[in-house]
Amino acid sequence: MADIRNFRAGSAWQADGWAQDATFGIDAGGRFAAAGERGETIGRWVLPGMPNLHSHAFQRAMAGLAERRGEPSIAPAPGHEDPKTAIPGRAPQDSFWSWRETMYAFASAIGPDELKAIAAQLYVEMLKAGYTQVCEFHYLHHRPDGTPYAPAETMSLALVEAAREAGIALTLLPVLYMSGGFDGRPLSARQRRFGHAVDAYLRLLETLRAHEGDGLRTGVALHSLRAVPGAALREVLAAAPARDCPIHIHIAEQVGEVQDCLATRGARPVEWLLDHAAVDARWCLVHATHLTADETARLARSGAVAGLCPVTEANLGDGLFPLADYLDAGGTLGIGSDSHISVSPVEELRWLEYGQRLATRHRNVAARHPGDSVGETLWRAALRGGAQASGLPVGELRPGARADLLVLDDESPLLAARDERSVLDSFLFAGNTPLVRHVMRGGQWVVRDFRHRDEARIAARYRQAVATLARS
């Protein structure tokens, strides 16, 4: 047992609550192991690192660039104005669809060097915020004119390198993106760099699987029902790579998408997917915002993860997920920072709960039973669903799981006089300053005293990359 390092924590968060005076070992492979004798004390409050189940890394660099009301020229594309929410007699207002135009324009300037610089900065920020695993829903595959890079996986590998530099673990989900709408229309000029035929997509997936190993897992991503025709969906799901890996899909984020799906396929998106695919625990349905009661219950029963991105969903005006009903039905959920307008599991979970309070005018909605803590309920749920969506044994402080952990800053006045009953609620709901002091990923310290091990170099390169983008 010479290669087991031993650690000790005042209290360590387990699936069933806090364990006091906890000891644990970490083996040479970066996994938790049975504890030997007592080792170094690492802090008073120790939590598993949080998986981030949905990321479009390049969007980090445009955080704050789309909060200015658009000129009419970037109003929603015809057919995408949401009739339920359009305001009669007023100029068209910004929406998800006008934001998407801004995002496409921004994406068009990003090549592999920029992507690596942006993603590495983002991943440093994720680690500092408490995310130790990221699922990258990656569709920026080709050159801006749509021709492949050589090799074709160049952009994917930029993400792999960025994750390695930052020290975050990556579930890389290359995205299949084939059409511009439910009617099967071809990709627009700005969407061409996202596109693949099914065979080329499956080749990309195989190529990337060969890179799997410490810190890299791959999976399948279907962009959405509007971008993947039914036949292609069946073909990809039948192929070997999809049978033993995570499968992610954007779904039911926008009312316009639900209406288009009803009009072209005679069913709502989640309803259609549950009817036409064997949705199970491999799946992560990202957003799943607009659900009927029946869809909510069926999704919960399927064992799939609802991939919630509350801050992005607020920023984009998507709407609110039916949290209470989904939890009551035993549904699994996790969180993602998606567009990276914000990078914080605290803000995601806090406002997941607060959105529900504003809608229901009650408090403590996620706490379904008397005595339950909202903070504990949500942190526990997001660890479990995030690990499942990542396809990896993470999110738990138990032997065999990857040694990802966070040490909270017990010197912060925000945690003064907090005990096991209140510390997670204070972590998630009190104040606005980061409370994650140290972060270990795969047995290695990547953040100590709020500083990432390589943050100055990565930030300098990021600054240079975005300065170049701003001039382009």
Add this chain to the structure above:
Amino acid sequence: MADIRNFRAGSAWQADGWAQDATFGIDAGGRFAAAGERGETIGRWVLPGMPNLHSHAFQRAMAGLAERRGEPSIAPAPGHEDPKTAIPGRAPQDSFWSWRETMYAFASAIGPDELKAIAAQLYVEMLKAGYTQVCEFHYLHHRPDGTPYAPAETMSLALVEAAREAGIALTLLPVLYMSGGFDGRPLSARQRRFGHAVDAYLRLLETLRAHEGDGLRTGVALHSLRAVPGAALREVLAAAPARDCPIHIHIAEQVGEVQDCLATRGARPVEWLLDHAAVDARWCLVHATHLTADETARLARSGAVAGLCPVTEANLGDGLFPLADYLDAGGTLGIGSDSHISVSPVEELRWLEYGQRLATRHRNVAARHPGDSVGETLWRAALRGGAQASGLPVGELRPGARADLLVLDDESPLLAARDERSVLDSFLFAGNTPLVRHVMRGGQWVVRDFRHRDEARIAARYRQAVATLARS
């Protein structure tokens, strides 16, 4: 002009936008003055400090202690369950009213030493977050058994001392609190320490006015229509102190309150107040959440400030303010951190906007005209309304205004490659780490490089105070 210190900023935020390469002087009294020659460069992005128009300081120490679902024993008091939102067939859920029971129990242990320790810590956190002025809506006047302290203003002076130690400016609003409901019922045992007869209240006000001066302004606070009978309201408003100072009132925060007001006074709270008092620019209507279209338009026309506390209103499940209609009607608004579950103008303004996006499923709601920035619109509005509610010349970088300013951290990757068009949107919407690097209040630096000038001592005393409270 020997006593004018001169400063220079890359860009300084003025009421009509950014002024490049700005210079300004600060006189010996801590006010902005005409600039002399060029002086010290203080940063690239300089903003006026933000007034915080609503604070109950003692509640800071309970942040995170009420996010656990209550046992049925702390269910809403009879008559306070909201029939519109109660869920048939389910156990009663936590609400504003059950939260209030927790808060009353917490308040009962707080004396002047605890109040000073908690408030000083809170005010340090406010300054670090960018608030340079606070309106303290103070109702914790007496001993827990309801008897006055000697002198009667002891608790008020604890707040004055806390503000002086921290270096924040204070608008102290002692609260008139007389009855436990619209029906005129007496105060409950837990409310007794809040109560005054009108004559005792006016004496307290006069005593506190004698302390006014640098860093202290006083005003009138009426707790709410349910706690202040109509005759008492008229009597206080007719007295000299109320004729030249800010007048604040809690109003229309909860649906239950609107219903009780309708039942007992035949009008909704804001409607009743506008009908029975000369509401004008001296007034701050705190929350004003539940408004009809007519109340929204009348409140906007009155010139009063709507005192919005979006994070507390989300935490308490209050509801959403009709922001777009109010702005279109030319209404004035400001922000407050109220219960201090969060202390950040960024989170208040971000989620003021995001709440609207979730409700309307559109983006950039506060930006009422094409080309408007949401960040600029909201920061500008909150400066103006906050200054008005504070009763002081603050919130502007112009000669004669108090020299309160913030310098943003232009080394942060969140502001990399941001220009005048995008920096305020990035400040308010991007990321989760504090971007306020230096803070000046009344011409003095109180925060430099993210550190308050006295934060270690104040935090240590706070920790001791809350440890004592936790044992009590």
